[in-house]
Amino acid sequence: MSSVSGGSVIGAMYAYSQDPFDEFDRRVVDLLRRGLVVGIAKAACTPTFLRQAVATALTSGVMAKAVGVARLGVGVVSRALRLDHRRVQTLLRTVQPPMRRRVSRTTAFETALRENLFGDRIVSGARRGGMDVVINACELRTGSAFRFGSRESGCWRFGKLRDNDVPLALAVAASAAYPVLLPALDRDFVFINNKGEERQTRVLLTDGGIFDNLGVTPIEPGRSAAVSSNVHTPDYIVACNAGAGLLSEDPIPYWWPSRMVRAFEAVFRKVQNGAYQRLHAHVAAGQLRGFILSYLGQQDDRLPHRPPDLVPREDVVDYPTDFSAMRDHDIEMLARRGEVLTRLLIAEYCPEL
Numbered sequence: 001m002s003s004v005s006g007g008s009v010i011g012a013m014y015a016y017s018q019d020p021f022d023e024f025d026r027r028v029v030d031l032l033r034r035g036l037v038v039g040i041a042k043a044a045c046t047p048t049f050l051r052q053a054v055a056t057a058l059t060s061g062v063m064a065k066a067v068g069v070a071r072l073g074v075g076v077v078s079r080a081l082r083l084d085h086r087r088v089q090t091l092l093r094t095v096q097p098p099m100r101r102r103v104s105r106t107t108a109f110e111t112a113l114r115e116n117l118f119g120d121r122i123v124s125g126a127r128r129g130g131m132d133v134v135i136n137a138c139e140l141r142t143g144s145a146f147r148f149g150s151r152e153s154g155c156w157r158f159g160k161l162r163d164n165d166v167p168l169a170l171a172v173a174a175s176a177a178y179p180v181l182l183p184a185l186d187r188d189f190v191f192i193n194n195k196g197e198e199r200q201t202r203v204l205l206t207d208g209g210i211f212d213n214l215g216v217t218p219i220e221p222g223r224s225a226a227v228s229s230n231v232h233t234p235d236y237i238v239a240c241n242a243g244a245g246l247l248s249e250d251p252i253p254y255w256w257p258s259r260m261v262r263a264f265e266a267v268f269r270k271v272q273n274g275a276y277q278r279l280h281a282h283v284a285a286g287q288l289r290g291f292i293l294s295y296l297g298q299q300d301d302r303l304p305h306r307p308p309d310l311v312p313r314e315d316v317v318d319y320p321t322d323f324s325a326m327r328d329h330d331i332e333m334l335a336r337r338g339e340v341l342t343r344l345l346i347a348e349y350c351p352e353l
Contacts, residue, residue, distance in 0.1 A: 004136040004208040004215035008175035015133045035325035039112035052103040060099035101186040106177045114169035121168040134218045136208030137174040149230040159193035174205035221287035237291040245297025290350040294342040304348045311337035
């Protein structure tokens with residue numbers, strides 16, 4: 001199982017438990033009813049957290065601002081003095097915020113996950129049926145995939161973690177830390193590179209959907225274990241996408257914020273289309289026996305046929321993807337559309353399953 005973004009919460013709830021499916025389903029519905037926003041707020045309002053947050057702001061926060069001003073000043077002076085551009089860029093790369101951001105809303109999210117869902121479980125711990133699990137995040141400094149896996153964890157730029165005893169709550173929080181709302185998790189890990197050398201490296205971990213919103217890259221054919229971590233070779237891929245699909249024509253992106261949001265959405269959608277094309281190419285080349293994409297934004301008129309119990313696209317497609325509490329009606333509608341779509345597509349395109 002490979003999970004990404006908010007899907008990592010429910011994915012980890014399933015993979016790292018042994019209860020029957022009915023009990024798992026009950027736990028998920030309970031979680032959706034209460035949401036995670038209140039839990040995050042409670043974790044962020046404890047006296048300990050508030051003291052640490054203030055200390056972080058007054059130390060690493062102030063130093064990060066100072067570094068930003070210094071970088072700007074170096075750039076202005078270098079242009080005024082017409083200094084060598086390459087040397088200036090080398091100097092700027094060495095001027096970085098020196099202290100980690102130890103406390104943030106995302107660490108409060110991690111705390112809420114640990115206290116309410118995962119306890120002290122680790123990513124290499126016991127899993128349902130011994131399944132292999134990959135929880136996908138993105139390393140923000142390098143723009144690379146960072147994968148927490150039950151076999152191994154790491155990033156190709158730095159290597160694999162020396163110790164894979166990473167808390168499950170940390171992995172899920174990193175995977176689901178949507179950068180508009182949640183800062184990247186700032187951590188130090190000890191990596192072992194391909195030469196067997198150990199090095200402690202600072203990483204910034206954010207929502208895995210930035211790199212791969214489907215979470216399929218760890219299980220695509222053709223990846224090399226000599227370079228990448230968590231290389232898997234499945235026969236079939238069944239993927240779930242909670243996206244809305246085609247961008248709507250409204251609202252008109254007039255001001256700078258709306259232009260930037262729409263530009264990001266357009267780039268994001270194009271990258272996602274590339275993932276679909278790769279999956280089709282893998283099947284055509286015989287590297288995959290088949291794949292299924294159960295897609296919230298699926299255009300209903302393009303289905304092979306429309307089952308009578310299918311929840312229409314327009315009834316659910318605009319539902320927000322956040323951690324707020326949900327109504328029973330919305331849970332039922334979203335779950336029923338997902339299940340009916342998945343069963344329909346498997347029966348049509350991979351009936352052998």
